[in-house]
Amino acid sequence: MATVAVENYLxxxxxxxxxxxxxxxxxxxxxxxxxxxxxxxxxxxxxxxxGLLEHQPRLGVRLTTRxxxxxxxxxxxxxxxxxxxxxxxxxxxxxxxxxAEQLEHAVSDEVLDRLDALLGHPRQDPHGxxxxxxxxxxxxxxxxxxxxxATGRRLRIVRVTExxxxxxxxxxxxxxxxxxxxSVTERNLVSGLVALxxxxxxxxxxxxxxxxxxxxxxxx
Amino acid sequence: MATVAVENYLxxxxxxxxxxxxxxxxxxxxxxxxxxxxxxxxxxxxxxxxGLLEHQPRLGVRLTTRxxxxxxxxxxxxxxxxxxxxxxxxxxxxxxxxxAEQLEHAVSDEVLDRLDALLGHPRQDPHGxxxxxxxxxxxxxxxxxxxxxATGRRLRIVRVTExxxxxxxxxxxxxxxxxxxxSVTERNLVSGLVALxxxxxxxxxxxxxxxxxxxxxxxx
DNA sequence: AGAGTTATTTTGACTAATCAAAATAGTTGG
DNA sequence: CCAACTATTTTGATTAGTCAAAATAACTCT
Ligand SMILES: [Mn+2]
Ligand SMILES: [Mn+2]
Ligand SMILES: [Mn+2]
Ligand SMILES: [Mn+2]
Numbered sequence: 003m004a005t006v007a008v009e010n011y012l013x014x015x016x017x018x019x020x021x022x023x024x025x026x027x028x029x030x031x032x033x034x035x036x037x038x039x040x041x042x043x044x045x046x047x048x049x050x051x052x053g054l055l056e057h058q059p060r061l062g063v064r065l066t067t068r069x070x071x072x073x074x075x076x077x078x079x080x081x082x083x084x085x086x087x088x089x090x091x092x093x094x095x096x097x098x099x100x101x102a103e104q105l106e107h108a109v110s111d112e113v114l115d116r117l118d119a120l121l122g123h124p125r126q127d128p129h130g131x132x133x134x135x136x137x138x139x140x141x142x143x144x145x146x147x148x149x150x151x152a153t154g155r156r157l158r159i160v161r162v163t164e165x166x167x168x169x170x171x172x173x174x175x176x177x178x179x180x181x182x183x184x185s186v187t188e189r190n191l192v193s194g195l196v197a198l199x200x201x202x203x204x205x206x207x208x209x210x211x212x213x214x215x216x217x218x219x220x221x222x
Numbered sequence: 223m224a225t226v227a228v229e230n231y232l233x234x235x236x237x238x239x240x241x242x243x244x245x246x247x248x249x250x251x252x253x254x255x256x257x258x259x260x261x262x263x264x265x266x267x268x269x270x271x272x273g274l275l276e277h278q279p280r281l282g283v284r285l286t287t288r289x290x291x292x293x294x295x296x297x298x299x300x301x302x303x304x305x306x307x308x309x310x311x312x313x314x315x316x317x318x319x320x321x322a323e324q325l326e327h328a329v330s331d332e333v334l335d336r337l338d339a340l341l342g343h344p345r346q347d348p349h350g351x352x353x354x355x356x357x358x359x360x361x362x363x364x365x366x367x368x369x370x371x372a373t374g375r376r377l378r379i380v381r382v383t384e385x386x387x388x389x390x391x392x393x394x395x396x397x398x399x400x401x402x403x404x405s406v407t408e409r410n411l412v413s414g415l416v417a418l419x420x421x422x423x424x425x426x427x428x429x430x431x432x433x434x435x436x437x438x439x440x441x442x
Numbered sequence: 443a444g445a446g447t448t449a450t451t452t453t454g455a456c457t458a459a460t461c462a463a464a465a466t467a468g469t470t471g472g
Numbered sequence: 473c474c475a476a477c478t479a480t481t482t483t484g485a486t487t488a489g490t491c492a493a494a495a496t497a498a499c500t501c502t
Pocket of ligand 4: 301349350
């Protein structure tokens, strides 16, 4: 079986290679895993020897089919566990990421299947992140963000791509969770400010970097 | 935080020191952890340095208060997880021990509390093993076994102290799970045979070693 | 094209956990 | 009471994963 470290490396390569084809630079990988670059290089060479990813020296890494299969299974565990923690145990969505980071390595495939059934085969986790299917299919639809979408239109939040506890608590407090509706009333790229209107009349202001973490779709 | 290995060592010392006072010999500890004796010695010295247990060279080890506190918490996680897997996920009681062996190290105290509440604060796990309280209290009642109890009396099974999948499947198939009633009709210490009667008229024969794994209490 | 900057790799060292095999202490039977 | 056996400890290696710092390659800008 793959160790915890191996599972984490493979999962992060998957997460950093939006879609699947691009090379992930060693720098991003090392930063995502919170290790120094040399450590990532050493680990990546070992994983390449094991046929789990392809290493193009000085350019980056890409998962092999085997590596991708493992990474998708870990990601499925992570997101189903998050869903379980929120739906069944009523935990706060801001805290489940850290829990799932551990549990994703301890949950067996058998337990995973039963959790999936208990939860009714969910397609998204509490943050709107897509849950890979048992077969390894994952929804890769591209959405606009609050930093890029048209202003004035009625929108629905589909996903919040940022796991940090503080950010999620802020989003929750501002009514910015998946399913919520709103519109962008103003966006000033110079000042970096984005202003939102909620249907309940409330108003929210946030920076363009934070706005980029919130994915939306148009809603008539 | 204690590593997985440390948690396993402390938990096994606790399990091997029925009650709490006796010294656990290094041999038993090494066997329980499936490591060679020298490995156990090395680890035990490190744990003693950290004040988690007391090592009397050539005699054995005993948990300190701190070590015992950690060990009880791990054991509580183990047994509550087993209960969750059987009660909520409907897993077979013969398979949950192996799962819990991993999950006991990945479940946080917060998740533990919520699992406990979800399950209604159970006092025993699916095998009848007592679940330590959050405060670290554990029921240490002593029971007779099918190898030692009086014959002829009506009995109720309270606990099955053997985690192996094969044994538990056998027990299940023979109607020997906690709560089941029965009586010992015959016990021959020479041949090592124990014969049982079930209320439904069924009959079971098993060896005295296996019988010793099944704890019972009298039932009028 | 060369200097400087940045990303990546290499080298050397460390920790936790383990095993194999040799050394030692303790116990026991004649 | 000593030889033999058994349990435990010691010693010397190994593996996985990591960091610090030096070396190297690649890119950028004039
Ligand atoms: Mn993880
Ligand atoms: Mn998520
Ligand atoms: Mn364990
Ligand atoms: Mn149990």
